[in-house]
Amino acid sequence: HATAIKKWDLCAGNAIIKAVNGKMTTTNGKPIDYSSNSAVKVTDGIIVTRYDHEYYLSKLQKVTAKS
Numbered sequence: 001h002a003t004a005i006k007k008w009d010l011c012a013g014n015a016i017i018k019a020v021n022g023k024m025t026t027t028n029g030k031p032i033d034y035s036s037n038s039a040v041k042v043t044d045g046i047i048v049t050r051y052d053h054e055y056y057l058s059k060l061q062k063v064t065a066k067s
Contacts (some may be wrong), residue, residue, distance in 0.1 A: 004041040007034055013048070023053040027060060 010032060014024045025031055026044035049056050 003045070004043045005046065006041050007032060007038075010042065010046065013026070017048055017050065020050060022048065022050040024048045025053070026058065026063065029054075029057055029061075 011034060013020055014032060016037065017024055025047060026042060027047055028044050030044070032042060032046070047053070047057055
């Protein structure tokens with residue numbers, strides 16, 4: 001997902017992916033911060049993987065850096 005998205009639209013999916021040992025981060029590799037003092041929207045985009053998160057994250061970052 002590459003556009004701004006509200007965190008409450010991510011939390012259920014994040015819980016499910018974590019339950020199967022997957023990972024959800026921003027496209028910058030930062031975990032989603034659900035604390036009340038953080039921004040309501042994730043504006044960096046998100047990446048969700050079940051396996052090899054760092055591998056796919058690095059591939060995505062290389063592709064988006066070229067754009």
